Amino acid sequence: MQTEPARTTCLDPATGQVLGYSPLDDPAQVPELVAAARQAQPAWADTPVHLRVRALRRVGDYITDHAQELAQTIASDNGKTRLDALVTEVIAAAMAVDYYARKAGCFLAERSLRPASLLLANKRSRILRQPYGVIAVISPWNYPFAIPFSEVVMGLLAGNAVILKAASETQMVGRALEQCLAAAGLPAGVFTYLNLPGRVAGQALLQAGVNKLFFTGSTAVGKQLMAQAAQSLTPLNLELGGNDAMLVCPDADLERAAAGAAWAGFSNCGQSCAGVERIYVHQDVYQPFLDLLADRVRALRVGPDRDHQVELGAMTTTSQMDKVRLHLEDALARGANIYAESQPAPEQGNFMPARVLTGVNHQMLVMREETFGPLVAVMPVVEMDQAVELANDSDLGLTGSVWSRDRRAARSLARRIQAGVVTINDHLMSHGLAEAPWGGFKQSGIGRSHGEIGFAEMTQPQCIVDDILSGAKRDMWWHPYSAGLYHGLGGILEFLYGRGLGRRLAGLGRLSKILPRTFRR
Secondary structure: OOOOOOEEEEEOOOOOOEEEEEEOOOHHHHHHHHHHHHHHHHHHHHOOHHHHHHHHHHHHHHHHHOHHHHHHHHHHHHOOOHHHHHHHHHHHHHHHHHHHHHHHHHHHOOEEEOOOOHHHOOEEEEEEEEEOOEEEEEOOOOOOOHHHHHHHHHHHHOOOEEEEEOOHHHHHHHHHHHHHHHOOOOOOOOEEEEOOOHHHHHHHHHHOOOOEEEEEOOHHHHHHHHHHHHOOOOOEEEEOOOOEEEEEOOOOOHHHHHHHHHHHHHHHHHOOOOOEEEEEEEOOOHHHHHHHHHHHHHOOOEOOOOOOOOOEOOOOOHHHHHHHHHHHHHHHHOOOEEEEEOOOOOOOOOOOOOEEEEOOOOOOHHHHOOOOOOEEEEEEEOOHHHHHHHHOOOOEEOEEEEEOOOHHHHHHHHHHOOOOEEEEOOOOHHHHOOOOOEOOEEOOEEOOEOHHHHHHOOEEEEEEEEEOOOOOOOOOOOOOOOHHHHHHHHHHHHHHHOOOHHHHHHHHHHHHOOHHHHHOO
8 A cells, every 4th residue: 555645734824725735854864965965065165156146146036027926825825914925025035135146255255364463464364254064944934935035045155055944834935935946056955945844853954964053933942952953063043032122212203103013013913023022112102102003903904815905814823823812811811901902803714813902011921921923012111211121121132123203312222222133213124134134132042144244154264374474484482492582582572562662672672582593494
């Protein structure tokens, strides 16, 4: 009897309909895949940068030509609206590949270092950026296209072979991304798509010997991967959870702030690690802001995306819906109130209404943990110093925002927020800025992606030191040792750092006695 091939069944979270199937890989085959990638990588790294750029630009062309198809695939597989899919994933990816293709040569260029001391001016140092070799990317389901896309593109441009393990929940998007990369015409083994259950993927990749692992997901899983990677000292780049704070100052443009909170809090049904979850509003403008936000939220439409007539699509998984309900029930049991709610959500499908909570405090789960759903809590503060203190009262620190007409004051507040990215008069969108580094403080992660700093995560710095002093037979501190050598070398400190001209000249005299030995056999 012939057995059915192992595969992942992909469902539309809005309708429950089967979208397709994605073949499952065998964890036992991962070492073979990594070995093939390792064999292909050196030739790819030796390929001139401009040719690697040319190949990846074909991916950008493919995205532009298939933008509507990609947006539909993302929306159907993840549940978000097509507009969210187009703006936050497809367009963001197209801008990313264009930026990194333009900047790759500059980011990878050799860099000369100026000598730090006159004494060693003959030692000329250069910094090279060397690819790690084989890197693996484990990506999440909430932004299944845009999040892995930048890391894959940067990894390839930097000369690595890349293995992508896409989320099981959004395999149709993963396979679409695989098709995008096929447009580059890469040599076999340079890019590998992998479909494995999340519970085994990280361990399988680490045991197979990947040279670096990039993971985006929960803090709990990130800690597990870090413990596993410690066994082989495999470097990790972790982008983990967030419980983002939004600070509304008394001079803020309340219309913009309320509109921004509604978008950043409920875009993608709130399933954004950098979405607004906690809002701290100065007491002088608390009620006006709350009323404006309530009006915005009550107008939000929830349901299947037909002709772009909804703002909130479906939640991606039922387990995430359960977590949102848990946070809501906990808050209500502890005295919170639902101040505003969106239009009713359909009963069929993974739909939830958007809700605004008031009467909240830091004993509630919604204020202490990542909710990752359409639930936003608003809390008044006496002064903005209190808002900063409350914003920092978290073991997470991915992003945050400050809303004020006084940009200088807003920047001052932003510097005090313990988060990897802080935006002023905006929120959530910074992930779409290809030039801006992305990552968090505290338990929100380790390392950065995006921008020049993120591109550097794809390579290891190598320093080449060249001695350019012609005719030198040895450095002055080489063997054989003697009392005279010790005395002369001590003159280096007097000459370079001694106080007073006399002391420096005396040091120079001691040093000059041993300089000739550099040129003697």
